Structures are given as C-alpha cells and as structure tokens.
Amino acid sequence: MADKLKDPSSLGFLETAVKISHTSPDIPAEVQMSVKEHIMRHTRLQRQTTEPASSTRHTSFKRHLPRQMHVSSVDYGSELPPAAEQPTSIGRIKPELYKQKSVDGDEAKSGAAKSxxxxxxxxxxxxxxxxxxxxILKAFDLPAKDFCGSSDPYVKIYLLPDRKCKLQTRVHRKTLNPTFDENFHFPVPYEELADRKLHLSVFDFDRFSRHDMIGEVILDNLFExxxxxxxxxxxxxxxxxxxxxxxxxxIMFSLCYLPTAGRLTxxxxxxxxxxxxxxxxxxDPYVKVSLLCDGRRLKKKKTTIKKNTLNPVYNEAIIFDIPPENMDQVSLLISVMDYDRVGHNEIIGVCxxxxSAxxxxxxxxxxxxxxxxxxxxHWHSLVEVKKSFKEWQGRAASFDSESSCPSPKPPPTP
Structure with missing residues (x-):
C-alpha cells in the first residue's frame, strides 16, 4: 500500500477523482486507494458481457425461420456506446440527433391521406x-379512373353503426363533376343522433370488373x-x-409481451x-391469428366460434413464443372468419x-x-384482404392445406 501511495500518478488521479473541492479536508491515503481499487473493479465488471441462454420453448420458432436469417449470430452488445466516443466540454456528442429525416418517412405516409x-x-x-x-348534391374535381380520363361516379351512404341500411345514388357516366341531387331517409330517434356517424363512399362504376373506390367522407358529429x-x-x-x-x-384485442420469457400474448x-x-x-364469426415472418406463416391459432351474431365476445388468449431478438422480424395477421358448415369459411375482414404494419x-x-x-x-378496423395478403396466402398454401380463406367476392353491380 505504501509503495502505491508513493507513485505520483496514482496520487494525482486520486486527488482529481476524490477531492470534492479546494476547501474540503484531505482524505486519508488508505481511503483514497480503496476508492481507486473500487472504481477499477467496477469498470472491469461493466466490460464483461454474457449472451443469454436460448430457451427451449423458442426452438420450434427458430426452426421455422427462413434460412437467410442467422438467429445465432445476433450481436447482443451492439447497443453499447462505442469506446472511441469522447465527451467534450459541453457534454457528449450524439450523432443520431443530427441525422436528416427521410423524405419517404412520415411525410410520404401523410401524403397518402390526400384529398x-x-x-x-x-x-x-x-x-x-x-x-x-x-x-347528396354534387361532387367536384374527382380523379379520373378510366383510360379516357374520366370516371363513372356514384355514392354509397351509411348511418353508422348501422351497416344493414346501405343506400346509394345513381351512377353518372363519364364525368368528374357529377350533380346527384338525391334525398335519402334514415329513420332514427333524435336522442341517438349524437352517437351516429355519416359515412359517404365515392366509387367509380365498372361494368366488367370490381368497382374502384375513389375516397370517403366520415362525419363524426352530425351537429357540427x-x-x-x-x-x-x-x-x-x-x-x-x-x-x-x-x-x-x-375488433378489439390486447397485446402483451414478456421479454424475459419471450412470450407474446x-x-x-x-x-x-x-x-x-x-x-x-x-x-358465425371466429378469429384466426397467424404469426408471419418475412411473408411466411410460421404458426396459426383460432378462437371458438360464436353463432348467429355480429357482435361476438370472446375474451380468449392466444400465446406465441418469440425470442426478443426476433420481435422486429415478425408480425401478426388477425383474420375474422365466418364459419360455414357446408361450404368454405369466408373472410369477413383482416388487420x-x-x-412492418x-x-x-x-x-x-x-x-x-x-x-x-x-x-x-385497442379497437382495430377490419379491412379487405389486400394484394400482399393474397400473395402471402399463395406462398403459405404449401405450409397449410386449409382452404377456408377464399378471397372475398366482388360486390354486386349497382
């Protein structure tokens, strides 16, 4: 101990690290040396990193992963700050604060809600x-949906949440500024108007294929x-x-993830x-949940079937074992299905x-x-099966022989 105290560099370090101010009393040399050894020991412990052991419950998940994903090569220490980064007199420089935001980020997504x-x-x-x-009086400056630079627009009207009563206007041929001037009547008590929403959907009529949706208007407050x-x-x-x-x-569902157990509920x-x-x-609805990874279905699970209802209540938990390092590579496809005893089960909607969602x-x-x-x-609105989902279903056909998910039929011609 005495030899160590004679070292000038050691004493200089201790005076800088331990002394609180110029007016503070001198601290005994033995205490200063013990503090130095404690600091050096704590630094060595911070540098030690160990990789967590893989749970046996995740073996089946990793076995179904695509071959191009090297699960065993995950770098668990990549989030540690680089040693070469040096603090300055005003604090540590953080390069991530100076990165320029991508033009294709939130601005592009907000542009999707264009008029x-x-x-x-x-x-x-x-x-x-x-x-x-x-x-419905008229529409103005609609986008062209036909090759001739025009459209054949018509409007569907709903008074939500009632979806059974669907009314629509006549189709107006080859115009982007149609004048409808049509009245529609919805029987509803005055006390219920505060809870109702008016939904207008503008479509382009097509005699030989599916009608193209131009856009929609939702009036949440009828009294505004x-x-x-x-x-x-x-x-x-x-x-x-x-x-x-x-x-x-x-559909309403909850998500909960336990990182220590690698369990998604x-x-x-x-x-x-x-x-x-x-x-x-x-x-006769039931819910099917599929675990996807790079467009490939790894697992699927279902709820029970609720008969003769449009407002089913389930309160059923579906559990998947997913390692924490793979959470950014997977997604869940939730499909609400209609059970049919005779024919194929049909998709009501998905989310x-x-x-990547x-x-x-x-x-x-x-x-x-x-x-x-x-x-x-959260509540999630159900949508029709998009093209990407249909392509995924084609790839998953070899993995799952179930043919209970046909594409929804096109709506009838108005």
Missing amino acids: CGKINFSLRYDYESETLIVR ASDLSRETSIWRDIQYATSESVDLGE LTVIKCRNLKAMDITGYS RVGI EGLGRDHWNEMLAYPRKPIA
Whole structure:
C-alpha cells in the first residue's frame, strides 16, 4: 500500500477523482486507494458481457425461420456506446440527433391521406317522422379512373353503426363533376343522433370488373354544421381510401409481451358491427391469428366460434413464443372468419400488427414493446384482404392445406 501511495500518478488521479473541492479536508491515503481499487473493479465488471441462454420453448420458432436469417449470430452488445466516443466540454456528442429525416418517412405516409376532390351534401332532421334526411348534391374535381380520363361516379351512404341500411345514388357516366341531387331517409330517434356517424363512399362504376373506390367522407358529429332543424349545405374534402374499412366491422384485442420469457400474448376481446355473411343477416364469426415472418406463416391459432351474431365476445388468449431478438422480424395477421358448415369459411375482414404494419397496427405494436408486461388494448378496423395478403396466402398454401380463406367476392353491380 505504501509503495502505491508513493507513485505520483496514482496520487494525482486520486486527488482529481476524490477531492470534492479546494476547501474540503484531505482524505486519508488508505481511503483514497480503496476508492481507486473500487472504481477499477467496477469498470472491469461493466466490460464483461454474457449472451443469454436460448430457451427451449423458442426452438420450434427458430426452426421455422427462413434460412437467410442467422438467429445465432445476433450481436447482443451492439447497443453499447462505442469506446472511441469522447465527451467534450459541453457534454457528449450524439450523432443520431443530427441525422436528416427521410423524405419517404412520415411525410410520404401523410401524403397518402390526400384529398380526392370535394363533395357537397346537406342534412336535415324531420321531427315528426323521426327521420334524418341526407341530400347528396354534387361532387367536384374527382380523379379520373378510366383510360379516357374520366370516371363513372356514384355514392354509397351509411348511418353508422348501422351497416344493414346501405343506400346509394345513381351512377353518372363519364364525368368528374357529377350533380346527384338525391334525398335519402334514415329513420332514427333524435336522442341517438349524437352517437351516429355519416359515412359517404365515392366509387367509380365498372361494368366488367370490381368497382374502384375513389375516397370517403366520415362525419363524426352530425351537429357540427347545424342543429339539424333546418337544411344546411356542407362541403367536405374526399379523403383517399382504397377499401371501405368501416363496412366490415371492428375488433378489439390486447397485446402483451414478456421479454424475459419471450412470450407474446394476444387476447381477443370482442368484435362489433361485423359484416353479415349469412342469409339470416348474421354471421358465425371466429378469429384466426397467424404469426408471419418475412411473408411466411410460421404458426396459426383460432378462437371458438360464436353463432348467429355480429357482435361476438370472446375474451380468449392466444400465446406465441418469440425470442426478443426476433420481435422486429415478425408480425401478426388477425383474420375474422365466418364459419360455414357446408361450404368454405369466408373472410369477413383482416388487420395486421407489427413493425412492418401501417397506421394503428404499427403504433399498437410499438406501444406494446414500450410497456412490457402490460396488456395494451385497442379497437382495430377490419379491412379487405389486400394484394400482399393474397400473395402471402399463395406462398403459405404449401405450409397449410386449409382452404377456408377464399378471397372475398366482388360486390354486386349497382
């Protein structure tokens, strides 16, 4: 100990590290040396890193991963700060703060909600007959959907959450500025108007193929323009949309991830306002959850079937074992199916959650990762099976011989 204290460099280090101020009393040399040894020992412990042992429950997951993914080569120490980074007099420089945001990021996604023209309509409530009168007046500056540079537009009208009563205008040929001037009546008590939403979907009619959706308008508050006692003209921008997500219903489920156990729990809570798939006006819905990795289905699990209902309640948990290092490579496809005893089961609607998902599906996944061990629940709107999902189903056909997921049939010609 005495020899160490004679070393000038050691004493210089201790005076700098231990002495609090120029007015503080001198600290005994033995205490200073013990503090130095403690600091050096703590530094050596921080440099030691060990890789966590892989759980046997994740063996089946890794076996189904694509070959190009090298799970065993994950660098667990990549998040440690580089040793060459030196602090300056005003603090540590963080290069990530100076990175320029990508133009294709949030700006491109916000551009997806572009306007597709305008629509003019009016609302009025008839107190005697307890009827809401919606008058579709005209549309302006619609996008061209045909090769000739024009469109054949018509409008579908819903008073949500009621989806059974669907009304629509006549088709106007070869015009981007149609004048409809048609009235539509929705019987509804005045007390329920505050909970209703008006949904307008603008379509381009096509005689030989599926009708193209131009866009939609959703009026959440019917009283925002007037008190409905008198007819009031309203102009709204038509928002870009590729499918009528609100027509298929919604599903509520929660996500919870345990990083230490590598366990993902999806709890299917309930659905509401599902699309009627049977002649009786109801459906026999169940929920199928598929675990995807790079477009390939690894596993699938299902809930029970609820008979003759459009608002089923499940409260059923579905569990997948996923290692923490693979959470950014997987996603979940949630499909609400209609059970059919005779023919094939049909898809009512789907939604997707994961890092590669869009909108709420990505936000829900990130919120789950930000709050581990805590169930996070959200309502998700169901959408039709997109082209990417159809391509995935074709690749997954060899993995799963079940043929209960045919593509939804095109709507009938108006």
